[in-house]
Amino acid sequence: MNGKRRPTVGVAIVVRDAEGRVLLGKRAVGWGAGEWCIPCGSLEWGEDVRAAAARELLEETGLRARAGEVVAVHSNFHDPERLTVGIWFAGEDVEGEPVPADGELSEIRYFDPASPPPLAFPTDALVLTQIARERAG
Secondary structure, eight states: OOOOOOOEEEEEEEOBOTTSOEEEEEEOSSTTTTSEEOOEEEOOTTOOHHHHHHHHHHHHHSOEEEEEEEEEEEEEOSOTTOOEEEEEEEEEEEESOOOOOSSSEEEEEEEOTTSOOOBSOHHHHHHHHHHHHHHHO
16 A cells, blocks of 8 residues: 555435425534534445445435435535545435434434525535526526
8 A cells, every 4th residue: 555545435315305405414423513414424345336325314314215316526625634525316215204313413304405504514515506506497
């Protein structure tokens, strides 16, 4: 190994309700605690990105969903200690009721993508802005 630092792959499924609002979770611990984010996590070694996104959604919210089309891909530079390349997928075939499931989120609610609460990650703001624009037509 040559000591080069490598980026982490972050994954998320964007869950929307019938009104087009986006599911966000209030972070309970770690980076951005007290602020909101699209429920997300990191790819594990040997794991498919869509499977990882579905696993993270289930772990954090109790929801089961299939990772559909790619909504966005962004480089995350918010943490100076590590670079994350984030992939956001559209949620399909979503089942269950959202509840904070693993202690990483303290609250889960749907928000209008055009007027989100304070966000932990600048890239989530980019994704929500994109969704709001598409929604507005």
